[in-house]
Amino acid sequence: MKKQFAIIGLGRFGGSICRELSKEGMEVLAIDVDEDKVNEFKDIVSHAVIADSTDEHVLKELGITNIDHVIVAIGDNLQSSILTTLILKELGIKKITVKAQNDYHAKVLSKIGADRVVHPERDMGKRIAHHLISSNVLDYLELSDEHSIVEVKAGTKMSGRTLIDLDIRAKYGCNVVAIKRDKDIIVSPMANEVIRSDDVLIVIGADRDISRFEKHLVVDDD
Template sequence: MKREFAVIGLGRFGGSICYELSKEGMNVLAIDISEDKVNEFKNVASHAVIADSTDEATLKELGITNFDHVIVAIGDNIQASILTTVILSELGVNKITVKANNDYHAKIVNKIGAHHVVHPERDMGRRIAHSIISNNILDYLELSEDHSIVEVKVSHKMIGKSLVDLDIRANYGCNVVAIRQGNDINVSPRADEVLQEQEVLIVIGSDKDIARFEKELVIEDD
């Protein structure tokens, strides 16, 4: 059974979500106050409508409570984002994800009913910053304010050593949750597993511990 999604706000972020969900075969209702934006997504989403999401009656008419997940991706109009989130929460929408423009915005929507808040610009900035520090850092994903998960290439400092030898958990407070080589992923690898060139470690931990792990084991001098 296909899940039902509604995306409110069809800017760069909301539009990207709309495209990806539709590509995965999901039923998507695309909503924006701009006729041009809605026309752009008429042939992408299951339905695309011009609507003011700050009008409770309008959202009721659209049957917004019937959707499994509503994404509030309104761009620069923080007031509209907050009012929309309040209405969705009061209507009892099952799951509400809100794009936050800043930390203040995030705090407010968290308090008024958002189930999940995303910071696309900030998160992308962090990912890019980590990737340009070293070619060995492949990806960086924030899990919470203090914890993240990072994908790193096995560096020359690690090749030929086992997880026991490196003792990453004891020395850096991080956990290696998987080892990837190509398309093969070894979840919960054995402690005596010897690391090879071209392998990728998937590591989880606090931001402070991950930073120390990257500095001492991952980043290599050019």
């Protein structure tokens, strides 16, 4: 059976999720109070409905309790976001993901039972900042408040040296958990693995350690 999703709020974030889930063949119920936004997605998703998500009766009529995963992507209206999340929790929705506007909003969402709270603007800002530091930083993903995982291109500073030569764990407190090489992925690489300039290292560690690693080893070649 296809997994069923409901997206409440069809702004840039919610709309992007709608498109990707639909592209993957998932059943998607798209909900927004704005008729123009709903019309924009009516031919993309399984069902697109104009509705007020803060009305419990309306959500029940839409069959929200049969949905596997509800994503609350309401934009600037914090009150609607919080009330919608609370109603969904009380209706017994299996999984609820909510977009947070700020840390205060995130704390409230967590307290009322959101399964996952995401900060798309903040997270994208961090990714861009790390890429600005060095174009060799390909991606950056926050795992918790203090730990992250980063994808970096090896470049000339690491090329031709083994992991034991670089001694990344001892010097920077980070762990190389995998190496992407062409179409292959080397998981838990051996200490004597020789790094090539086009290798992509997947590194995990505390933010402060990753920052030191980036400054010392992940630098642009130009």
